[in-house]
Amino acid sequence: MSRFKSAEGKRYLMNAAYNPSKARYEWYMDALRGLLHEMADWVNRFNKKIWLQYCDSGHRFGHVITNLSECINAVLKGTLYLPISAIIRCTYERLQQLFVRKGREAQVQMAASNQFSQWLLAAVEKNREGIPTMRVTHSDRRASVFVLEELEPFDGWSQGSLCVWLSVGACDCGLFQSLHFPCRHALAACAAASVE
Incomplete structure (x- = not known):
């Protein structure tokens, strides 16, 4: 933030970092490269596993490290000028x-x-709402592999065809x-697997 002053460049970089999809990451990085080539070169010097959600193999459950730091900051709120012993006690x-x-x-x-938390059930229910906007174009029930096509753009994106591997929990x-936990594509694949 201190090195590059472009608000649009920062937005592209944040979207690239938070995106769990390699394709979307690459789209944002291409857009960043077109806007500020030196910013894209600068950020590519860092280890991708540290700052990219799609490279963390699910170890942070969708969080980027700065968000976890902010959680600790919330616990320490109001303790900035206290002595160390008071901070530890607090x-x-x-x-x-x-x-x-x-x-x-x-x-x-x-x-x-x-069996599951209310937060998880609400998230799965929200994902379930997207099932009617997808169509299964190929299915291999034996291998639990499904190819789905987006019928409507989601969040401004038209992802086209996506592959879901239910047996390994991947999309x-x-x-x-x-x-x-299952994304909306995985839930659509589950619905297709249960038909017949």
Whole structure:
């Protein structure tokens, strides 16, 4: 941010970094190269596993490292000018409260016989809404491989054809691998697999 002052270049770079799809990453980097060639060259010097979501093999569950740092900053909020011992005590107490709250939430969900969290169920339900906007063009049920075609652009993108490998939990969009739960393409493939 201090080296390059282009707001549009920063936007392309952020979109490239956060994208779980290699194809979309390349599109944003090509756009960045067209806008600020030196910025694209500068960023390519860094290890891709550190700053690209599509290169992290799903280890961060869809988060980029700076977001995880911001979570810790939220825990430390208001402790900037305290002595070290007070910061440690404050951090301990806040984390203790967080763990107690999250533990109670988990107990309530388990008592209600919920196998999955409410957040996950809501995300899967939202992904399920996209099933009617896709068509399966090829299916190999034995190998659990499906090729889907987007009938309508999603989030301004027309991805065309995407391949989904249900048995290994992978999709060309990259979200299935990154988030570790079925993307909308995988749910459409599951729907197609259950038909017949």
